[in-house]
Amino acid sequence: MSDFFSALALYGFLQTAVLAGLLASVGCGVMGTYVVVKRIAFLAGGIAHSVLGGMGAAVYFGFDPLSGALFAAILSALLIGWVRLQWQQQEDTLISALWAIGMAVGILFISQTPGYQSDLMSYLFGNILMVSKQSLWLMATLDVLLILIVSAYHRQFLAVVFDEEFARLRGIPVRFFYLLLLVMVALTVVLLIQVVGLILVLALLTLPAAIAAHYVHSIGKMMLLSTLLGSLFSVCGLALSYQPDLPAGPSIILLAGAAYILSALFSHAWLRHKRRTAITQYQTAGGRNE
Amino acid sequence: MTATNNIIQLQDVTFSYAAAPVLESIQLDVKEGEFLGIVGPNAGGKSTLLKLILGLHKPQSGHIRILGQDPRKAQRLLGYVPQYPGFSRDFPITVEQLVLLGRLGFHAPSGWLAMFRPGRYSQQDHSAVKNALQEVEADHLASRQIAGLSGGELQRVLLARALVGEPRILILDEPTANIDQRLESEIFELLKQLHERMTILVVSHDIGFISSYVTQVACINRTLMCHNTDSVDGAMIQNLYGEHVRMVAHDHH
Numbered sequence: 001m002s003d004f005f006s007a008l009a010l011y012g013f014l015q016t017a018v019l020a021g022l023l024a025s026v027g028c029g030v031m032g033t034y035v036v037v038k039r040i041a042f043l044a045g046g047i048a049h050s051v052l053g054g055m056g057a058a059v060y061f062g063f064d065p066l067s068g069a070l071f072a073a074i075l076s077a078l079l080i081g082w083v084r085l086q087w088q089q090q091e092d093t094l095i096s097a098l099w100a101i102g103m104a105v106g107i108l109f110i111s112q113t114p115g116y117q118s119d120l121m122s123y124l125f126g127n128i129l130m131v132s133k134q135s136l137w138l139m140a141t142l143d144v145l146l147i148l149i150v151s152a153y154h155r156q157f158l159a160v161v162f163d164e165e166f167a168r169l170r171g172i173p174v175r176f177f178y179l180l181l182l183v184m185v186a187l188t189v190v191l192l193i194q195v196v197g198l199i200l201v202l203a204l205l206t207l208p209a210a211i212a213a214h215y216v217h218s219i220g221k222m223m224l225l226s227t228l229l230g231s232l233f234s235v236c237g238l239a240l241s242y243q244p245d246l247p248a249g250p251s252i253i254l255l256a257g258a259a260y261i262l263s264a265l266f267s268h269a270w271l272r273h274k275r276r277t278a279i280t281q282y283q284t285a286g287g288r289n290e
Numbered sequence: 291m292t293a294t295n296n297i298i299q300l301q302d303v304t305f306s307y308a309a310a311p312v313l314e315s316i317q318l319d320v321k322e323g324e325f326l327g328i329v330g331p332n333a334g335g336k337s338t339l340l341k342l343i344l345g346l347h348k349p350q351s352g353h354i355r356i357l358g359q360d361p362r363k364a365q366r367l368l369g370y371v372p373q374y375p376g377f378s379r380d381f382p383i384t385v386e387q388l389v390l391l392g393r394l395g396f397h398a399p400s401g402w403l404a405m406f407r408p409g410r411y412s413q414q415d416h417s418a419v420k421n422a423l424q425e426v427e428a429d430h431l432a433s434r435q436i437a438g439l440s441g442g443e444l445q446r447v448l449l450a451r452a453l454v455g456e457p458r459i460l461i462l463d464e465p466t467a468n469i470d471q472r473l474e475s476e477i478f479e480l481l482k483q484l485h486e487r488m489t490i491l492v493v494s495h496d497i498g499f500i501s502s503y504v505t506q507v508a509c510i511n512r513t514l515m516c517h518n519t520d521s522v523d524g525a526m527i528q529n530l531y532g533e534h535v536r537m538v539a540h541d542h543h
Binding site: 217 | 392409410
């Protein structure tokens with residue numbers, strides 16, 4: 001660990017990596033909270049994997065893979081969201097289809113692109129050590145954008161995420177805000193792909209928020225706590241992976257996963273303990289009075 | 291429009307989800323200040339009728355006017371307590387935050403862009419929430435998470451969410467389906483008070499019980515089978531539900 005921090009002072013690429021981890025944590029803290037409370041992790045997974053199709057096509061036709069990723073993410077978010085609002089039953093089938101089709105398209109394009117084979121792995125698993133300065137700026141801009149939109153419209157988002165029917169009755173344009181939310185999730189997914197790759201995006205999006213939900217009980221606090229947890233996991237994961245020269249993305253995810261499992265066990269035990277003491281107190285206070 | 295004080299008007303309304311109509315040729319007028327009880331067998335179209343009035347569904351034929359407007363436009367003047375709330379009970383939200391959502395769109399000027407206006411709740415919104423919770427005797431729950439509420443407590447909170455938008459018409463779908471009988475009469479006593487200042491529509495399976503509160507009854511089983519202010523009699527119930535209906539007298543006093 002101490003090796004990591006002395007290296008951090010020396011090497012620019014490590015500083016960039018830490019910064020990338022922190023910037024990604026903001027996005028995944030804010031949007032991950034919505035993903036967890038709205039229970040759309042599977043949907044976010046579908047968006048993440050369809051991104052490979054966009055990346056593959058962009059690489060094949062000679063564009064920046066990031067622009068292909070953005071295009072594919074937003075397109076699949078709108079498609080899934082629209083189908084969900086229109087015909088609710090077929091949502092999960094469509095997500096599975098987009099998930100598989102996106103990956104298949106991506107792999108086909110990449111196989112036909114000479115000299116890019118090795119990059120496939122970095123799309124799938126990401127590489128926080130290779131994030132460019134330009135990407136950092138993009139991530140910072142995206143974070144600012146997400147925070148601005150969420151703070152301006154947090155009431156509308158809460159209404160839509162909590163109870164769509166009631167939101168509709170209060171005159172909220174549910175369709176617009178739901179699709180906006182999905183597009184913002186899609187943008188976050190693209191942002192996170194650079195750090196941990198598209199296979200692990202889902203973990204960084206949901207695990208910090210899911211842990212936060214064990215301890216705090218409002219959307220705002222969940223966003224804050226999961227941002228902090230995400231930062232902690234990405235910095236510590238990076239530090240842990242540095243000395244034994246392990247890939248950083250999977251290290252970050254394993255750390256988050258272990259924390260989630262421990263936290264789930266702990267909060268479950270805590271709940272049982274609280275319930276038991278409540279009953280004991282009730283019994284000693286004079287028991288049943290009915 | 292004719293100059294009547296019918297604040298709910300349904301003319302020859304037919305609606306279906308699939309091939310078979312759920313509601314057929316419904317003709318229903320409700321005057322301001324009524325307390326309408328809607329009764330009928332399960333799957334008879336009661337909830338669907340409410341959703342048509344709320345503008346959540348569009349009829350395939352016929353016309354609906356609510357407060358002289360298209361139902362979609364009148365939505366914000368209605369308070370709705372659904373039978374099955376559209377949220378999960380473990381959502382991280384306090385009672386106060388939940389009731390505040392009922393204030394959305396309250397200040398909003400009419401117009402398409404109004405709901406895209408960003409903003410936060412005003413002091414007025416917070417005091418309206420306090421009053422609404424007091425009115426349903428749930429002000430002590432304000433800072434509680436909804437996950438810990440009992441069925442009766444949740445029902446009061448949902449009623450507060452409907453009231454906080456200061457509705458002209460209050461619409462409730464089986465408000466007492468999931469709570470015990472003592473709480474049932476408490477809720478209806480509350481509705482009786484509210485009736486002094488607003489029109490109320492309530493769907494109930496419990497025809498004998500609501501008859502002591504309502505001023506008007508509508509019986510729905512695909513069609514509107516009766517619609518009167520007279521007391522509900524055995525012959526009519528038999529007509530509506532078929533044979534073998536037990537009528538249990540409710541007396542909570």
